[in-house]
Amino acid sequence: MTGEPPADVSVAVDGVSKTFRLPHEQVHTLKERALHPFRKREIEELRALQDVSVDIKSGEFFGIVGRNGSGKTTLMKCLAGIYQTDSGEIWLRGRMAPFIELGVGFNPDLTARDNVLINAIMLGLSPTQARERYDDIIEFAELGRFVDLKLKNYSSGMQVRLAFAVMVHVDADLLLIDEVLAVGDGAFQRKCHDALVRARDEGRTILLVTHDMNAVQRYCHRAMLLDSGRVAAIGDPHMVARRYDEVNRAIYGTPVAAVGPGAGDGAAAISDAWIEDEDGKRVDTITQGRSCRMCMTVQFRAAVEDPLFGFSLTDERQRVVLSINSGRTHSRSGSFGSGDRARIAVAFDCVLADGNYFISPEVRHRDQERRLIDHRDNAATFVVSGGKPVAGILDLPHDVQIVRAEERAAAG
Amino acid sequence: MSTSAAAAYRVAGPRAISGDWSRFWHLTLTLAYTDWKLRFFGSVLGYVWSLLRPLMLFGILYFVFSLIVRIGDRVEHYPLVLLVGIVLFSYFGEVTSDCVQCVVDREQLVRKVTFPRMVVPLSVALSGSFSLVLNLVAVAVFVGASGVDPRLTWLLLPIPLLLLVALAAGVGMLVSALYVPFRDVRPIWDVVLQGLFYATPIFFPIQFVIGQGHVLTKLVLLNPLAVIIVDSRHYLLGPEAPSAATAAGSDLWLVLPAAVLVAAVAVGFGVFNRLAPRVAEDL
Numbered sequence: 001m002t003g004e005p006p007a008d009v010s011v012a013v014d015g016v017s018k019t020f021r022l023p024h025e026q027v028h029t030l031k032e033r034a035l036h037p038f039r040k041r042e043i044e045e046l047r048a049l050q051d052v053s054v055d056i057k058s059g060e061f062f063g064i065v066g067r068n069g070s071g072k073t074t075l076m077k078c079l080a081g082i083y084q085t086d087s088g089e090i091w092l093r094g095r096m097a098p099f100i101e102l103g104v105g106f107n108p109d110l111t112a113r114d115n116v117l118i119n120a121i122m123l124g125l126s127p128t129q130a131r132e133r134y135d136d137i138i139e140f141a142e143l144g145r146f147v148d149l150k151l152k153n154y155s156s157g158m159q160v161r162l163a164f165a166v167m168v169h170v171d172a173d174l175l176l177i178d179e180v181l182a183v184g185d186g187a188f189q190r191k192c193h194d195a196l197v198r199a200r201d202e203g204r205t206i207l208l209v210t211h212d213m214n215a216v217q218r219y220c221h222r223a224m225l226l227d228s229g230r231v232a233a234i235g236d237p238h239m240v241a242r243r244y245d246e247v248n249r250a251i252y253g254t255p256v257a258a259v260g261p262g263a264g265d266g267a268a269a270i271s272d273a274w275i276e277d278e279d280g281k282r283v284d285t286i287t288q289g290r291s292c293r294m295c296m297t298v299q300f301r302a303a304v305e306d307p308l309f310g311f312s313l314t315d316e317r318q319r320v321v322l323s324i325n326s327g328r329t330h331s332r333s334g335s336f337g338s339g340d341r342a343r344i345a346v347a348f349d350c351v352l353a354d355g356n357y358f359i360s361p362e363v364r365h366r367d368q369e370r371r372l373i374d375h376r377d378n379a380a381t382f383v384v385s386g387g388k389p390v391a392g393i394l395d396l397p398h399d400v401q402i403v404r405a406e407e408r409a410a411a412g
Numbered sequence: 413m414s415t416s417a418a419a420a421y422r423v424a425g426p427r428a429i430s431g432d433w434s435r436f437w438h439l440t441l442t443l444a445y446t447d448w449k450l451r452f453f454g455s456v457l458g459y460v461w462s463l464l465r466p467l468m469l470f471g472i473l474y475f476v477f478s479l480i481v482r483i484g485d486r487v488e489h490y491p492l493v494l495l496v497g498i499v500l501f502s503y504f505g506e507v508t509s510d511c512v513q514c515v516v517d518r519e520q521l522v523r524k525v526t527f528p529r530m531v532v533p534l535s536v537a538l539s540g541s542f543s544l545v546l547n548l549v550a551v552a553v554f555v556g557a558s559g560v561d562p563r564l565t566w567l568l569l570p571i572p573l574l575l576l577v578a579l580a581a582g583v584g585m586l587v588s589a590l591y592v593p594f595r596d597v598r599p600i601w602d603v604v605l606q607g608l609f610y611a612t613p614i615f616f617p618i619q620f621v622i623g624q625g626h627v628l629t630k631l632v633l634l635n636p637l638a639v640i641i642v643d644s645r646h647y648l649l650g651p652e653a654p655s656a657a658t659a660a661g662s663d664l665w666l667v668l669p670a671a672v673l674v675a676a677v678a679v680g681f682g683v684f685n686r687l688a689p690r691v692a693e694d695l
Contacts, residue, residue, distance in 0.1 A: 004420045012420075020693065030596045077692075081526030084425030084689040094418040098525065105521035107446075109453075114446045121438050122525045173418060 005091050010174060010205040011056040011079065016088030018049040018074055048074040050229045051088070056222075058093065058173075059203040061196075063216040063223035063237055065244045071229040072209045076100050076178050079207070094173025094205070097123045101178060104163045108152035112143060115151055116166055123170040133169045140191075141165035161188055168195045175199060178209040186391065211316065213241040213383075214354050245284065245356060245383055264363070264372035267302040268336070273361045273379035276345075286350045287386040288395060294380070295345040296361040300336040307333055307373060308364045309344040314378075316356040321393055322348070327366065351394050352384045428530040428681075428688035436528050443535035448542050462543040463550055466502045470495050473615050487617055488652045493645055495554055497614035499547045500572075500641050504580045505605050507540040511584030512591050512601055519695050529688040533588045537581040544573075555648070565647040572640040572647070575673060579636055582677030585684040592687065592694050611635060618642045618659045633660045636673035 005012035022044045049071045056062045066072050077083040079090060080098035098104070105122065106115045116137050120130035138144050141161040151159060164180055180192055196219060199206055210216060216223050216237045223240035225233040225247070233243045277283045278291040286292045294311055310325030324346065326333050336342060344361075359382075362375035429436065452458045473494055478484030487493060511533045515522060518532055591597040612635060613620075632638050633656055645653040657663045 010418075030594055078425075079423065081423050081425055082523065082692050090423040091420050092423055093420045100524050103520070103524055105524035107518075107520060109450055110446055114449075118442055118446060119525070121435075121442050122521070122527055124435070126434075127438055127442065 008057050009055045010058040010093040012091040013054045014089045016049055016052045016085050018085050020046040020048055022046055048229050052231055058205055060221050061200045061206045061219050063220035064209045066226035070226040072226055076176050080176055095124050096174040097167045097170050097172030098176040099167045104166055106151050112147045119166045120170055125170055137165045137169045174205045176207050216241050264374045267304050267373045268298050268300040268363055270296050270361050270374045270376050271299045272297045275382040285383045288384050290350055292350050293345045293347045294359050298342045298363055300340040301338055303337045305335050306366045308366050310362045311346055312360045314358050353393055354385050356383055425689050426526055428685040430528045439531045440535045444538035447539040463546050466498050466547055470498050477615050489649055493617050495551055496645050497641050501614050503540055503544045507537050507580040508583045510536045511588045512598055515588045522692050533584040537584055563650055568647045572644045576640050578677055579673050582680035586680035589684040589687040592691055612638045619654055630660050634669055636669040639669045
């Protein structure tokens with residue numbers, strides 16, 4: 001494609017590549033240049049984006065996912081016009097408001113009031129419009145009491161709130177949003193979600209970079225997976241979320257050997273770790289509410305008396321959901337000799353909220369210091385899906401009761 | 413919200429200037445204004461400082477050159493000659509000095525939002541102009557107090573002033589763009605400004621440089637800043653402060669400082685324009 005994109009396309013990216021040249025030592029002074037004029041500077045080329053093409057239609061809510069360093073933010077910066085692309089074309093339709101690296105470029109020495117006005121003008125409002133929207137922006141950010149405080153006295157959460165508030169109030173047709181859902185307190189996150197849904201319903205085009213696969217599956221019409229600067233998948237958000245998990249698993253997941261030797265004394269090695277459903281079948285995905293088991297196999301290389309087998313289950317934000325070891329349930333686990341194998345399974349009802357989870361198994365001596373025998377970080381990973389949307393880590397079994405107060409009084 | 417009606421446009425990456433002039437102007441003005449407010453934030457006297465600073469320098473130089481070195485005795489209206497020199501040179505010195513780090517200091521903005529990059533040095537020049545206007549009011553008060561007769565050439569004063577703003581903005585663009593890859597610009601520029609202070613007729617009137625048409629006078633007048641200051645004095649005070657052309661001994665000589673000025677602005681603009689697209693990556 002060369003030239004203007006079709007009328008219903010609001011973002012057209014065609015064959016965009018971007019390479020960063022990273023000198024191993026940044027030459028920042030003339031002296032270094034003058035003293036070593038012919039020394040070849042060692043330059044490493046970082047190919048941040050390689051031949052990326054995608055068309056995003058007007059009114060589409062489009063997710064961009066990928067591991068850290070996969071090129072998501074570089075792509076956003078190219079779209080926002082902050083970086084110049086090396087090759088390829090980018091076409092936009094309508095006014096664009098970027099929200100990149102959690103900010104819109106505030107000056108820490110200015111008050112919130114000045115920053116809001118500057119940024120609203122930066123993002124395309126006239127000074128008059130900026131002053132008109134000012135009250136709405138402050139109200140949205142819930143910072144009315146602090147408007148005359150210099151921004152450097154704000155907490156990082158307050159700054160993000162203000163930045164996000166500016167971005168959603170400048171009436172842009174096209175929102176580029178990089179990682180807003182990971183910050184702020186629960187109440188503000190809900191506000192962000194509401195604002196995004198409202199913007200989507202108003203027909204604005206939204207590009208959202210996130211690591212939150214729930215958000216991708218819940219909001220996005222389509223999504224794209226970037227891997228090492230290339231497009232690895234474009235399409236249905238559920239498919240893209242699955243592919244994202246596969247990419248992550250290629251790094252963290254089975255086979256356990258790939259994770260490398262453990263950190264312990266090596267009297268035994270964890271040779272495998274996985275999750276299985278109630279029928280004992282290895283799976284990647286668990287349906288919320290079903291029973292499942294996390295398992296490991298251990299290969300002993302020396303005699304170990306009553307080892308402790310443990311699992312730690314963490315969610316995608318590295319919060320520990322469950323950390324257990326066999327010492328709590330088994331006062332003795334048995335004696336194992338060199339060449340023995342053991343299989344350990346922990347069954348639980350999956351009340352986890354939708355999302356990605358990681359299993360880190362470990363084996364320890366049952367002595368005073370509980371010396372480590374082997375530990376494998378994130379040896380297995382799985383996805384929980386199909387549940388009710390829960391704001392939280394768990395969908396705890398619960399029972400809601402509503403009792404009218406006067407009836408109780410009458411009954412009493 | 414109808415996006416289908418909007419025209420498509422190609423994203424070409426950051427530029428020094430872009431086509432939307434009203435946005436360009438709003439941005440420059442807003443940044444200049446907040447910059448100016450910030451400059452004196454937290455000081456008790458606030459904006460008064462932008463006035464007091466050149467006046468204090470004036471006090472020192474007046475003390476030295478009127479009472480100790482006694483240049484002032486031989487010059488009509490020496491206080492005004494001195495004050496005009498200080499106010500105009502201070503503007504140039506402050507704007508270019510503030511410009512050196514202006515792009516790097518606005519890293520937050522440059523890395524997160526796209527906007528015509530030229531706005532940054534221009535807003536510094538504009539913000540300095542607010543102070544310049546205040547200082548010119550002080551000069552006007554001095555003029556009134558020293559009983560100089562009004563003359564028609566006062567109407568010509570905006571010409572050297574506008575040239576001064578253009579020169580400061582052009583040099584400002586140059587140093588701000590060069591500072592991004594070469595941090596040496598800071599110490600170098602500090603020394604250059606010191607040198608310029610003595611090479612420019614600030615505390616001495618131009619007729620004190622040996623004599624009219626002398627080669628040294630001509631050399632001093634290669635500096636457009638010198639011509640601007642000398643001619644401002646001439647327009648203000650009349651024949652007792654000779655014009656740059658008179659001092660150089662020929663009108664034609666002035667083509668050279670004019671060329672230097674045009675070259676400074678052109679090079680400043682050209683270098684900034686060339687480096688602007690990559691500034692966000694090189695910060």
